[in-house]
Amino acid sequence: xxxxxxxxxxxxxxxxxxxxxxxxxxxxxxxxxxxxxxxxxxxxxxxxxxxxxxxxxxxxxxxxxxxxxxxxxxxxxxxxxxxxxxxxxxxxxxxxxxxxxxxxxxxxxxxxxxxxxxxxxxxxxxxxxxxxxxxxxxxxxxxxxxxxxxx
Amino acid sequence: xxxxxxxxxxxxxxxxxxxxxxxxxxxxxxxxxxxxxxxxxxxxxxxxxxxxxxxxxxxxxxxxxxxxxxxxxxxxxxxxxxxxxxxxxxxxxxxxxxxxxxxxxxxxxxxxxxxxxxxxxxxxxxxxxxxxxxxxxxxxxxxxxxxxxxxxxxxxxxxxxxxxxxxxxxxxxxxxxxxxxxxxxxxxxxxxxxxxxxxxxxxxxxxxxxxxxxxxxxxxxxxxxxxxxxxxxxxxxxxxxxxxxxxxxxxxxxxxxxxxxxxxxxxxxxxxxxxxxxxxxxxxxxxxxxxxxxxxxxxxxxxxxxxxxxxxxxxxxxxxxxxxxxxxxxxxxxxxxxxxxxxxxxxxxxxxxxxxxxxxxxxxxxxxxxxxxxxxxxxxxxxxxxxxxxxxxxxxxxxxxxxxxxxxxxxxxxxxxxxxxxxxxxxxxxxxxxxxxxxxxxxxxxxxxxxxxxxxxxxxxxxxxx
Ligand code: SF4
Numbered sequence: 001x002x003x004x005x006x007x008x009x010x011x012x013x014x015x016x017x018x019x020x021x022x023x024x025x026x027x028x029x030x031x032x033x034x035x036x037x038x039x040x041x042x043x044x045x046x047x048x049x050x051x052x053x054x055x056x057x058x059x060x061x062x063x064x065x066x067x068x069x070x071x072x073x074x075x076x077x078x079x080x081x082x083x084x085x086x087x088x089x090x091x092x093x094x095x096x097x098x099x100x101x102x103x104x105x106x107x108x109x110x111x112x113x114x115x116x117x118x119x120x121x122x123x124x125x126x127x128x129x130x131x132x133x134x135x136x137x138x139x140x141x142x143x144x145x146x147x148x149x150x151x
Numbered sequence: 152x153x154x155x156x157x158x159x160x161x162x163x164x165x166x167x168x169x170x171x172x173x174x175x176x177x178x179x180x181x182x183x184x185x186x187x188x189x190x191x192x193x194x195x196x197x198x199x200x201x202x203x204x205x206x207x208x209x210x211x212x213x214x215x216x217x218x219x220x221x222x223x224x225x226x227x228x229x230x231x232x233x234x235x236x237x238x239x240x241x242x243x244x245x246x247x248x249x250x251x252x253x254x255x256x257x258x259x260x261x262x263x264x265x266x267x268x269x270x271x272x273x274x275x276x277x278x279x280x281x282x283x284x285x286x287x288x289x290x291x292x293x294x295x296x297x298x299x300x301x302x303x304x305x306x307x308x309x310x311x312x313x314x315x316x317x318x319x320x321x322x323x324x325x326x327x328x329x330x331x332x333x334x335x336x337x338x339x340x341x342x343x344x345x346x347x348x349x350x351x352x353x354x355x356x357x358x359x360x361x362x363x364x365x366x367x368x369x370x371x372x373x374x375x376x377x378x379x380x381x382x383x384x385x386x387x388x389x390x391x392x393x394x395x396x397x398x399x400x401x402x403x404x405x406x407x408x409x410x411x412x413x414x415x416x417x418x419x420x421x422x423x424x425x426x427x428x429x430x431x432x433x434x435x436x437x438x439x440x441x442x443x444x445x446x447x448x449x450x451x452x453x454x455x456x457x458x459x460x461x462x463x464x465x466x467x468x469x470x471x472x473x474x475x476x477x478x479x480x481x482x483x484x485x486x487x488x489x490x491x492x493x494x495x496x497x498x499x500x501x502x503x504x505x506x507x508x509x510x511x512x513x514x515x516x517x518x519x520x521x522x523x524x525x526x527x528x529x530x531x532x533x534x535x536x537x538x539x540x541x542x543x544x545x546x547x548x549x550x551x552x553x554x555x556x557x558x559x560x561x562x563x564x565x566x567x568x569x570x571x572x573x574x575x576x577x578x579x580x581x582x583x584x585x586x587x588x589x590x591x592x593x594x595x596x597x598x599x600x601x602x603x604x605x606x607x608x609x610x611x612x613x614x615x616x617x
Contacts, residue, residue, distance in 0.1 A: 017465055018341055018441050022577040027556045031215070031230050034190060045579045068461065070342035073375065074577060076277040078190060078294035096342055099311075099377045100277055104293035121461075 003109060004138075007090050009063030011134035011145045013127040017068035021101065024072065024080040038079060039086035057129070059087075064134045064145070066093045066123050072101025072112075081108045091136050093143065095120050111136065113143065119150055154416035156313045157382050158348045161288035161413070165271045167305060174309045181265055182300050183256045183274035184210040184243065186230040191275060191297035192237040202241040204304040209265060210238045210245040213255045215559050216551030217248070218521050222560035230558075241301075254524020254550045257281040257494035261365065262524055264394025268383040268410040273300055278494050278574065280371040284364035285391065286383030286413045291372065311378055312422040314347035315415075318355040320430035325608040327504065328363035329496060329572070329591035331355065332370035333435040335427055337445040345375035347423060350415060355429035356381060361390040362498045369495045373442035373574055382414045436481055436604050437576045437589040439469035444576070448594065448606045452479045472578055473586050474566070481604050484588070487567040489518035489545070489599040490581070491592055493555035496572035497523030499530050501592040505572075506536040508596035508610050509543040515602035518545040518595075519561060521553040545599065557582045570598035 029041050047056050059065070065084070071094040072080060081104045084092065090110060095117035097105075102112040113136070115123075126132075126146040134145040143150040155163075165177040184191075188210070195202070202208060215230040217223030231248060238245040246253040252263060257278055260266035268286035272279060275297040282289035292306065300306050316335055336343070349371050351364075359367065364381050371379030381387075388407060391397045398406045433447035446453075454477035455466040470477060475484065491497070491505050502522060520540045522528040528550055531537050537547045554561040555573040562582030563569045569587055572595050573580075576587040588604060597607035 017461060020441070020575070020577045022575065022580045026579050026583070027214075027558050028562075030187065030558075031189075031226055034193065045583055070345070070375070073341055074277065074372075074575060076275055076291040076293050077187070081293070082190075096345060098342075099345055099375065100291055100293055100372075104295065107293060107295035 004090065006138065007063065007136045009090065009134060010061055010131040011064035011066060011127065012059050012062035012131040013066040013124040014059070015068065015124050018070045018073055019067055020074035021072060021077050021080045021098070022074060025077065025083045027077070030077060030079045034082060037086050038082040039088065042083040042087040058131050061088065062131045063088050064091045064093065064136065065089050066120060066127060068120070069095040069117060071097050072105070073098035076100045076104070078104045078108070081105050081110055085110055093120065093123070111138070115143070115150055123148070154419040156415040156419040156421060157286070157350050157380060157413060158311070158313045158378070161269065161271070161380070162310055164269070165288065174307055176305050176307055177271055179273050179300050179304050179306055180207065180270040181260070181272045182208045182304070183260055183272065183279070184208060184238070184297070185213050185256050185276065186215045186234045188275050188294070188297050189230070189233050189237065190294035191301060194295065194298035195301055200302040202243055202301050205242040207304060208243045208301065210234060210243050211253060211256050211259055212246065212248055214552045214556060216253070216549065217559050218548035218551050218553050218561055224560045227559045251525050254527065255494045255497065255552055257369065258498060258523035258527065261285060261361070262394070262526060264391060264397035267391060267397065268387060269413055273306060277372045278369050280377065280379040281365050281369040281494060283371070283378060283380035284361060284368040285387055286381060286410065288378065288380065290377045311348040312346055314344055314349050314376070314423040314425070315421040316349055316351050316425045316427065317353040318351065318427045318429050319353045320355055320428045321358065322355055322429045322432065325593060325611050326432055326434055327591045327593065328359055328366040330432050330435045331427070331429060332367050332373070333437070333442065333445040333589065334432045335425065336370065336374040336442050337435070338427070339374055339425065341373060341441045341443040342375040344371065347376050348378035348380065349376045351379065351381050357384065360500060361386060362500045365498070366495055370442070370574055383410050434591065434594050434607055436594065438473065438475065438481060439466070440472055440576055440578050441469070442574070442576060442589060444469060445589070446481065448481050448604060450481060452477055452481065454478050474568070482606065483603065485568070485603045486516055486570045486588065486598050488516050488563065488569050489514070489595045490554040490569055490571040490573065491595050492519065492521035492523070492553050493573040494523065495574045496592050497521060497527065499527050501572065502527070502531050502536050505592040505596040506539040507614055508593050508600065508607060510539050512543060512600045514544040514599035516599060518599050519548055519554055520545050521548050522550050524550050543599070554581055556580065557585070563587070570595045570604065
């Protein structure tokens with residue numbers, strides 16, 4: 001487990017609610033040993049859809065993901081966190097999370113930060129399909145992104 | 152001291168120690184393991200740790216279990232072998248593919264009498280709430296937690312908030328526990344019970360068999376709750392008595408005394424209360440890509456123009472994925488196939504309910520019936536249910552998770568539409584671009600008979616249903 005208390009990286013938004021664990025990583029891909037890396041499997045089927053290019057191109061290089069409510073609902077598969085982590089994400093910001101997903105995230109050093117739904121909606125529209133610099137500080141519980149300071 | 156809920160009683164009985172922030176270290180009475188636990192065994196091996204309590208651990212091959220010889224893929228067999236290898240090395244009992252007790256982990260726990268009232272049960276699977284139907288504290292955990300339980304037989308956990316869902320009244324004919332569950336999830340949303348442990352109460356819940364209660368508790372997670380439970384009563388005791396690992400003789404009467412106390416006190420306060428009237432529930436189907444997208448089969452697909460903003464967009468995207476248009480009667484939707492199975496609905500009573508519709512009829516579309524375990528399979532064959540399915544034109548196959556999660560080679564082809572008794576209609580759950588409509592076993596059987604989503608009730612007229 002990799003602990004961190006301060007993180008600087010790029011934030012990107014995914015304007016979807018109820019992103020379930022099967023969308024984060026389809027079950028059929030989970031027999032892969034972890035050592036092979038799960039980053040390429042993140043949003044596997046979503047990324048292959050028709051509008052996928054615009055939806056996901058901006059996520060590359062980002063380490064803070066901003067998403068809609070109930071992120072990570074569904075199965076207990078920790079592989080969903082492995083995929084996010086191996087892709088480069090260290091923090092997920094959403095109005096709410098699936099319970100088991102949130103524990104799994106914490107256990108792997110990925111922060112599931114619950115932020116007010118209105119603020120998340122603002123952030124998503126500010127970011128649109130761009131990635132912006134973000135800072136997360138656990139000591140002060142502050143998130144800074146797009147010039148907004150969010151406690 | 153304030154009056155205790157069932158959750159309080161079960162929780163308090165398992166606390167070993169507590170951190171200042173309220174997170175508790177809990178003793179785990181039973182730990183169930185399946186092929187998906189390979190990450191956890193790898194973590195254990197990386198630390199050169201051993202399984203602390205092999206006798207309290209049981210493994211079973213289910214997620215990747217092939218249900219027919221011809222669909223067994225080398226990949227799925229490797230996963231089963233990896234489980235056998237890991238459990239052998241750690242001295243853990245494992246029901247492999249040839250074991251007559253093999254089946255879906257949430258079916259076999261109760262079936263073997265391993266899941267009992269008052270126990271704390273964990274498994275690396277979100278539908279572990281199923282076992283709460285017996286009055287157990289049962290919840291799904293992730294791989295890091297599975298490794299922790301394997302190594303220590305304990306788990307750190309924050310106590311959830313308590314929620315009571317009271318279901319009053321009486322279910323109508325042709326309406327089942329599955330419909331009850333989809334009804335509350337539709338009402339409260341897929342994240343509606345997040346952070347809570349649900350205790351189901353009320354006349355309609357008490358009237359359910361243990362198998363029906365398991366279906367109800369199983370779906371707790373689809374409404375966001377990691378825990379679902381029902382206080383044990385005479386129905387529970389009658390179900391448990393005589394099972395392989397259930398207490399007997401002297402210890403049975405002691406167990407009954409202890410289990411009788413597993414109730415919420417009448418004046419116990421819950422963080423949340425919800426009420427439903429069972430007599431208002433009609434057979435339900437899902438139309439979209441989340442279990443909350445559930446409607447009575449007598450209604451029409453939703454119109455996104457009646458919703459606003461994000462919700463309208465979500466409805467549009469879900470209809471689009473499902474290949475549906477707004478305002479269309481649900482019963483007009485033609486299906487390509489049916490699947491009857493999964494830890495939600497593959498027990499003997501589920502198969503009886505489906506067979507009651509299919510008897511003497513022919514399925515218009517192909518379908519798969521996968522019993523929840525080998526004992527269920529044997530019983531269904533002895534009762535003549537398997538013959539009813541085969542005569543109707545459906546495939547009667549082996550036990551496992553099968554087409555619920557499409558990891559074993561049983562999958563719905565891209566763009567195809569499946570009437571399914573499973574628990575998740577997520578995009579791609581039953582195969583890439585597969586379209587899933589969730590419903591009860593009787594409703595899936597009705598869809599098989601007519602080739603489209605159908606209200607099962609007229610098809611049951613004049614038939615005896617248990
Ligand atoms: S039947 Fe489906 S939901 Fe149940 S344990 Fe298996 S994969 Fe999970």
